[in-house]
Amino acid sequence: MPIGEFSERSGLSASRLRAYAAAGLLVPAAIDSASGYRYYSPGQLREAQLVHALRDAGMPIVEIAAVLDAPTTGRLERWSLQVERDASTRHEALAVARRLLAVDDDTVPPGSRRRTEMPILQGVVRTNIGRVRDRNEDAALCRGGLVAVADGMGGHPGGEVASALGLALLEAAFTGRSLHELEAGVRAGNRAICGRAGTDAESEGMGTTLCAAGVLSDGNLGVVNVGDSRAYLWRDHSLQPLTEDHSVTAELIRRGELTERDAVDDPRRSILTRALGTGPDVEVDGSVHPALPGDRLLLCTDGLFNEVAEAEISSLLGAAADLGAVADELVQSALANGGRDNVTVALAEVHA
Ligand code: MG
Numbered sequence: 236m237p238i239g240e241f242s243e244r245s246g247l248s249a250s251r252l253r254a255y256a257a258a259g260l261l262v263p264a265a266i267d268s269a270s271g272y273r274y275y276s277p278g279q280l281r282e283a284q285l286v287h288a289l290r291d292a293g294m295p296i297v298e299i300a301a302v303l304d305a306p307t308t309g310r311l312e313r314w315s316l317q318v319e320r321d322a323s324t325r326h327e328a329l330a331v332a333r334r335l336l337a338v339d340d341d342t343v344p345p346g347s348r349r350r351t352e353m354p355i356l357q358g359v360v361r362t363n364i365g366r367v368r369d370r371n372e373d374a375a376l377c378r379g380g381l382v383a384v385a386d387g388m389g390g391h392p393g394g395e396v397a398s399a400l401g402l403a404l405l406e407a408a409f410t411g412r413s414l415h416e417l418e419a420g421v422r423a424g425n426r427a428i429c430g431r432a433g434t435d436a437e438s439e440g441m442g443t444t445l446c447a448a449g450v451l452s453d454g455n456l457g458v459v460n461v462g463d464s465r466a467y468l469w470r471d472h473s474l475q476p477l478t479e480d481h482s483v484t485a486e487l488i489r490r491g492e493l494t495e496r497d498a499v500d501d502p503r504r505s506i507l508t509r510a511l512g513t514g515p516d517v518e519v520d521g522s523v524h525p526a527l528p529g530d531r532l533l534l535c536t537d538g539l540f541n542e543v544a545e546a547e548i549s550s551l552l553g554a555a556a557d558l559g560a561v562a563d564e565l566v567q568s569a570l571a572n573g574g575r576d577n578v579t580v581a582l583a584e585v586h587a
Pocket of ligand 1: 577
């Protein structure tokens with residue numbers, strides 16, 4: 236069929252068909268030697284659609300030629316992983332750009348809250364391997380208005396890699412702009428973990444929880460959570476949970492099918508219904524809370540609250556002015572009560 240009809244039926248423009256032919260793809264079945272007019276066979280339509288789809292997927296011409304030479308899906312799977320890695324790299328670069336723009340934004344528009352009036356989060360992190368486990372897969376950070384913990388899983392070295400990656404990508408994305416930015420940072424961490432697990436045999440099956448809180452540009456606290464690590468707000472000597480666990484037992488308690496008391500010994504307690512690293516998309520819980528000077532914010536992995544009752548956590552949070560001393564006491568209590576898991580706390584205080 237003439238190039239015009241082939242172009243119409245394949246969805247590829249005539250100029251694109253000429254460019255492909257020059258690169259050795261979709262070479263015309265015949266060319267009129269007098270007029271130079273190109274003809275294609277109907278059998279080339281499927282190949283044209285395949286080339287079109289792979290170009291839309293961003294695959295280079297040389298790779299497409301290799302797929303046509305050996306038409307299996309192996310190269311497609313490898314390209315799919317490459318696309319995920321590239322997307323993570325671009326998200327990281329965008330996060331850097333956002334941070335640079337946020338620095339430039341120090342010229343605050345009239346009427347908006349100046350940066351110097353923003354609440355400040357100051358805090359400490361403590362992590363301990365516990366008394367039973369042979370490695371520590373937890374991670375934590377408290378820097379630049381962001382406080383976060385992650386509880387990795389998946390065997391050596393997967394768990395440590397997943398929790399560290401989740402926190403690194405979240406921190407790179409965070410500028411304090413909005414809750415949406417925090418949630419996007421968690422999703423970027425998820426993509427990075429999935430990408431790494433897909434290319435590194437040692438990291439296959441790794442995952443992590445992630446719980447974080449950050450000071451937002453409106454002075455409030457944004458909180459995000461996936462998994463069964465927790466954020467608590469301690470104010471006026473009272474402890475208030477800011478997150479819901481994503482575990483089988485927590486879901487059963489919320490549905491009224493299990494009591495808090497029975498859940499303590501339930502074998503399903505450690506089974507998560509959500510985690511980073513389990514799939515390309517992850518549902519992130521997000522919420523916004525007012526931050527008042529003197530508020531204490533505790534983020535912790537399950538190694539703390541499975542060993543230390545909330546009443547004791549609350550009393551320890553008010554026991555000393557020094558956050559480091561309080562954090563040490565929290566960890567020591569978990570160890571004294573069994574220390575059956577890694578135990579990690581990130582403890583911060585809100586200052587005007
Ligand atoms: Mg744990």
